[in-house]
Amino acid sequence: MNRHTLTVASLCGLLLMLVFISYAVDVRVFTRIATTLCINVVMVVGLQSFMGNTGILSFAHIGFMGVGAYTSALLTIPAQMRGMALPDLYPFMEGLSASPILAIFLGGIVAAVVAAAVSYPLMRLSDAAAVITSFALLVVLHTVMLHWSEVTNGPRTLFGLPAITSLPLTAIVAAGAIAVALMFKESRLGILARATRDDETAARAMGINTPRVRWLAFILSALLAGIGGGLWGHFVGSFSPKAFYLKETFVILGMLVIGGPGTITGAVLGVFIVTAAFESLRTLEVVLNSAQIFSGQVVGFTEIVLAFSMIAVLALRPGGLVPTREIGDAIVGLIRKRKG
Amino acid sequence: MTELIQFVIDVLALGGAYALMALGLVIVYGILKLVNFAYGELIMVAGYTLFLMDGTGLPWLVMAAVAVLMSIFFGVATDYVAFRPVRAKSVTAVLITSFAFSTILQNAALLFISPRARNIPLPDVFSTTVTIGGAVTPLRNLLTIAATIVMLTLFTWLMRRSILGIAMRAAATNFTMARMLGVPANLIISSAFAISGLLAGVVSLFWLGRIGSVVPGIGLEPLLVAFIATVIGGMRSVPGAVLGGFLLALIDTSLNHILPQDLLKFRDAFTFSFVILILLWKPDGLIKGPASGQRT
Numbered sequence: 295m296n297r298h299t300l301t302v303a304s305l306c307g308l309l310l311m312l313v314f315i316s317y318a319v320d321v322r323v324f325t326r327i328a329t330t331l332c333i334n335v336v337m338v339v340g341l342q343s344f345m346g347n348t349g350i351l352s353f354a355h356i357g358f359m360g361v362g363a364y365t366s367a368l369l370t371i372p373a374q375m376r377g378m379a380l381p382d383l384y385p386f387m388e389g390l391s392a393s394p395i396l397a398i399f400l401g402g403i404v405a406a407v408v409a410a411a412v413s414y415p416l417m418r419l420s421d422a423a424a425v426i427t428s429f430a431l432l433v434v435l436h437t438v439m440l441h442w443s444e445v446t447n448g449p450r451t452l453f454g455l456p457a458i459t460s461l462p463l464t465a466i467v468a469a470g471a472i473a474v475a476l477m478f479k480e481s482r483l484g485i486l487a488r489a490t491r492d493d494e495t496a497a498r499a500m501g502i503n504t505p506r507v508r509w510l511a512f513i514l515s516a517l518l519a520g521i522g523g524g525l526w527g528h529f530v531g532s533f534s535p536k537a538f539y540l541k542e543t544f545v546i547l548g549m550l551v552i553g554g555p556g557t558i559t560g561a562v563l564g565v566f567i568v569t570a571a572f573e574s575l576r577t578l579e580v581v582l583n584s585a586q587i588f589s590g591q592v593v594g595f596t597e598i599v600l601a602f603s604m605i606a607v608l609a610l611r612p613g614g615l616v617p618t619r620e621i622g623d624a625i626v627g628l629i630r631k632r633k634g
Numbered sequence: 635m636t637e638l639i640q641f642v643i644d645v646l647a648l649g650g651a652y653a654l655m656a657l658g659l660v661i662v663y664g665i666l667k668l669v670n671f672a673y674g675e676l677i678m679v680a681g682y683t684l685f686l687m688d689g690t691g692l693p694w695l696v697m698a699a700v701a702v703l704m705s706i707f708f709g710v711a712t713d714y715v716a717f718r719p720v721r722a723k724s725v726t727a728v729l730i731t732s733f734a735f736s737t738i739l740q741n742a743a744l745l746f747i748s749p750r751a752r753n754i755p756l757p758d759v760f761s762t763t764v765t766i767g768g769a770v771t772p773l774r775n776l777l778t779i780a781a782t783i784v785m786l787t788l789f790t791w792l793m794r795r796s797i798l799g800i801a802m803r804a805a806a807t808n809f810t811m812a813r814m815l816g817v818p819a820n821l822i823i824s825s826a827f828a829i830s831g832l833l834a835g836v837v838s839l840f841w842l843g844r845i846g847s848v849v850p851g852i853g854l855e856p857l858l859v860a861f862i863a864t865v866i867g868g869m870r871s872v873p874g875a876v877l878g879g880f881l882l883a884l885i886d887t888s889l890n891h892i893l894p895q896d897l898l899k900f901r902d903a904f905t906f907s908f909v910i911l912i913l914l915w916k917p918d919g920l921i922k923g924p925a926s927g928q929r930t
Contacts (some may be wrong), residue, residue, distance in 0.1 A: 351726050415914040421725055422669045423869060426861045427913065430906045433858060441899040540854070544737055551730050594741030601734035601741075608727045609719035 301622030302476055305562050306469045309335070313465050325461055331569045332464035333526050335562055336471045338549045340518025342561040343475045344511045345550065347484050349491035350420070352512070353428045353543055354409075355519050357435030360538030361408055362401035362520025363527035364439065364446050367455050369397035370528070375454040382444045394458045398524030405520025410513050417505040417512065420494060432543065439535040446535065453532035459525050467525060471518050475558050476620075478514055487511050541597070545572075548600050552607050554614025559621040564614065568600065575599055636768040643766070645880070645887045647775035650782030651837050653879030655856050656863035657789065658833035660875040662826050663864065664806035666721065668728045670827075672712045672736035673860060674853025676834035677841055679739065680705040681848030682747060684754040694757040702835030708739070709831020710824055717823075736853070743850040751847040760843045778840045785836055786876065789829075793872070798825055806870070862909050868919030877920060882909075 309332065316328040341355045369392040371379050376388065392400060416427045439446050446452060478484050490497040490504045498504055527533060545568070553564020575596040582595075607614065619627075655673075662670050680701040687697045716735035720727040762773045793799035804812040805822045813819050834856075841856055842848060859882065867878025885908055889901050897904075912920075 345726075349724075349726065351729050412910075415910055418917050419913065422663065422667070422729075423865050423913075423917070423919075425726075425729055426669065426865050427910065430858065430862060430909065434903045434906045437900060437903045544733065547730065547733070555726075594744035597741045598738050598745070601737045604734045605716065605719065605731045608723070608731055612720065612723040612727050 297620070297622035297626045298476055298480055299622070300625055301559060301620040302469075302473050304621045304625070305472050305559065308562065308566070309465045309468055313461055316461060327569065327573055329459065329461045329464050329529060330526075331565060332461065332468040333459075333522055333529065334546070334549060334565045334569065335468040336464075336518055336522035336525065337546050338553075338561045338565050339468075339471045339475045339558060340515045340522060341546060341550055342555060342558060343478050343518065344508075344515035346555045346557070346561070347479060347487035347491065347511050348508045350508065351425045351428070351547075352515070353425065354413075354431040354435065355515065355546060356538045356543045357432045358405040358409055358516040358519035359523035359526070359542075360435060360439050360535065361405040361516075362398075362523030363533065363538070364401075364452070364523075365404040365520070366394070366397040366401035366524035366527050367452055368445060369400060370394045370456055371454040372456070379452060379454040380445070380447050382447075384444055387445070394456055394528055395463075398521060398528065401524035401527075402517045402519075402521035405523070406513050406517035409516030410509070413512050413516075414505065414509050417508040432539075436535060436539055439538065449535060451532050451534045455527050455531050457528060457531045459529035464525055464529070467521060471521070472558060472562065474514075474518070475561075478511070479558065483507060483510055544597065545600070548604050551604055551614060554616040556613055556618055557616045557620050559619075560614050560616030563616055567615070571603070572596055572600065639767045640769040640771065641887065641891070643769065643771050643775055643779075645883050646782075647778040648887060649880035649883030650778050651840055651879075652859050652863050652883050653876040654782060654785055654833050654837045655860035656867065656875035656879045657786075657872065658830040658837075659860045659864050660867075660869070660872055661802075661833075662830050664870055664872070665802060665809065665823060665826050666717070666728075668717065668721070668725065669732070669861075670712060670717075670830070671729060671732040671857070672716060672739065673830065673834060674855075674857030675736050675739040676705045676708055676712075676831055676853070677838040677856050678743060678848065678850065678853045679708045680835050680838035681754055681842050681852060682743060682752070684842065685747075685752045685848055688753075688755045694755060697755065698839055701838065702832065705835030705838060706828050706831035709827045709834065713824055713827040717827075718820075740850045740853070747850075749850065751849045753847045754842055756843055756846065774840065774843055781836060781840065785833065789833075792829075798822075802826060862906065864919075866909060866912055866919060868921040871919070871921040874919055874921035881920075 312328050312331065316325045337355070337359060341352065344350070344352055344355075368380075368387065369390055373388075373391070376383060412431065416424065416431065419427060440449050442448070486497070486502050486507045489500070490502055490507055494504060523538075549564040549568045550561055551564070552568055553562070554560025579595050611617070658676075659670060659673055662668065683701040683704040684697055687700060690697075712732065712735055715738075716731040717728060720731050759777070760772075760774050763770050764773050764776065765771075791799075793803060801812065801817045802822055802825065804815070805817055805819070809819070812822075837856065842852075845852075859879075863878035863882045864875050865878070866881055867874030867876070882905070885905055886901070889904055890898070893901060893904070
C-alpha cells in the first residue's frame with residue numbers, strides 16, 4: 295500500500311470508527327453530532343484544497359455552501375409544499391425536481407459553476423487583496439441569498455427539505471471528499487498550486503499560469519462546499535440565509551487552522567478536535583444557563599474560547615497541529631525506521 | 635440644481651466617513667503589510683462606551699472623547715493580542731488572529747451586554763436639518779464633512795511634519811532600513827494602531843449618529859467599506875485610501891439614485907461587482923503606493 299492510500303485509509307478508518315461508536319452508543323444527540331462532524335469534514339477538506347494548496351485565505355467558502363443548500367432545496371422540496379415554502383417562485387422553476395442524492399450533487403455543481411464564473415478575476419490578486427475580495431464575495435453571495443425571495447424565500451426560513459441525510463451517507467461523502475482532496479493535492483495541478491504558494495515569482499518564471507491554477511483549485515473547493523451545503527440542508531430540513539455567514543465561516547476556518555491547513559490529515563483532525571471542544575463547551579454553557587449563575591443567558595462563550603485557542607495555536611504552532619506530513623507519510627516513515 | 639447639491643453633500647459626507655475608515659486600515663497595512671480584521675469592532679467599542687455612559691450626566695462631548703479614547707485603547711490592544719504574537723509569521727496567520735480577536739470582542743459584547751440593539755445618547759445637533767440652496771440636509775452630514783477636513787489636515791500634517799510621521803513613513807517604505815537607522819519598531823507599530831483607533835473613533839461618532847443605536851455586529855459594514863475602499867484605492871497608498879473612500883461613496887450614492895426600487899436591495903452586490911471590475915482593470919488599485927521592502 296503506498297503512502298497516499300494509507301493516508302486515505304487511516305482517515306476513513308477514523309470516520310468508520312465514529313460511525314461504529316455512534317451505532318454502539320445509539321444516543322440521538324451523539325448521532326446528530328457525528329453527522330454534523332462528517333458534514334464539516336466535507337466543508338473543511340474542501341476549504342483545504344484551495345487554502346492549503348494556494349496559501350490564499352478564502353472567506354467565500356460558506357457562501358458556496360449556501361449556494362449548494364439552496365439549489366438542493368429548490369430541486370427537492372415536494373410539489374405540494376412548494377406553494378407554501380417558496381410563494382414567489384418563478385413559474386418555469388416549479389416543475390424542477392430531482393431525487394435528493396442527485397440534488398445534493400447538482401448543488402455542488404451549481405456552486406462550482408458560480409465559483410468558476412465569478413472568481414477568475416479575483417485569482418489574479420494575491421495576499422491581502424485576495425482575502426479582502428473573497429470577503430466581499432461572501433457578502434455578495436449573502437446579499438443575494440437574503441434578497442432573492444423568488445428562489446430563496448428571502449430572509450425568512452426555507453423549510454420542507456426531505457431529511458434524507460443520515461450518518462452513513464455523510465460518512466461516505468466525507469470519505470469521498472478526503473480521497474478527492476488528496477488526489478488533487480498530489481496531482482500535477484496540486485503541485486503547481488503549491489509552487490505558486492511557496493514562491494509566486496519563481497512559479498511564474500517557470501511558466502505556471504498562476505490565476506488558472508488557483509482558479510481550478512477554487513472551483514474544486516466550491517464543488518465540495520456545495521455538496522456539503524446540500525448534505526447539511528437535507529440534515530436540518532429548514533434554514534435561512536443567516537446560516538451561511540460569518541459565524542459559520544469562523545468555525546470552519548478555526549477547524550482548518552487549528553488542524554493545519556497544509557495537510558488533509560490536519561483538516562480532518564481539526565474537525566474532530568474542534569467539534570469535541572465545541573460540544574463540551576456548549577454543554578458547559580447549557581449547565582451555566584440552567585444554574586443561572588449569570589443574570590442573563592450565557593451566549594458566545596464557546597466562540598470566545600475557540601478564538602483564543604486559534605490565536606494560541608497560531609502563535610505556538612503556526613502550521614497547525616499537523617503542518618506538513620500526512621498521516622500516511624508518518625506511518626511509512628515509522629515502518630522504515632523500524633526496518634532500518 | 636437642488637438635487638445636485640443634495641447629491642454632492644451626500645457623496646461628500648458618506649465619502650468622508652468612508653475615507654477616514656479606509657485611512658485607519660491603510661496606516662496599519664502600510665507599515666506591517668497586514669490587514670486588521672478587528673478594525674470594525676473599534677466602532678462597536680466606541681458605541682458601547684457611549685451606551686454605558688448614558689445617564690451619567692456628563693456633557694456629550696466628554697462622553698464622545700471617552701468613546702474615542704476607548705477606541706484608541708482597543709486599537710492598541712489589537713496590536714498586543716492579535717498581531718504581536720504572530721507578526722513575524724505568515725500573512726494568513728495574522729488575518730486569522732485578527733478575525734479571531736474581532737470574534738472575541740463581538741461575543742464579549744453579546745455575553746456581557748446584550749445581543750439586542752442598545753440606544754446611545756446623541757446631542758440635538760445630530761437630529762436637526764438645515765437648508766442649503768433649497769436642499770434639505772441633516773446638519774450631521776455637514777459635521778461629517780467638517781470632521782473629515784479637520785482629520786485629513788491633521789493627518790497630513792502629522793505624516794509630513796512630525797518626527798513620528800516621518801518615522802512611520804520611513805517604516806512603511808523600508809521597515810528593515812528604518813529599524814537599522816534607529817526607528818523603534820514596536821513604538822511605530824503601536825502608534826499606527828493608535829492613529830487607526832483615533833480615526834475609527836471619530837468616524838464611529840458619525841456612523842452611530844446616523845443609526846442611533848449599537849449592536850454587537852455593527853462593525854461589519856464599516857469594515858467592509860474600509861476594505862473595499864482600500865482595495866480600489868491601492869492597499870499601500872494613503873491618497874489611494876482617501877480616493878477609494880470617496881469613489882465608493884460616489885458609486886453607492888449613484889446606485890441609490892439610479893437603481894429601481896426592487897433592485898435597490900441588491901445594492902451591495904452591485905457595488906462589489908463593480909469593484910471586481912475595477913480590479914480586473916487594475917489589480918493593484920488605482921494609486922500605487924511606495925515600493926515596499928520586506929515585512930518585519
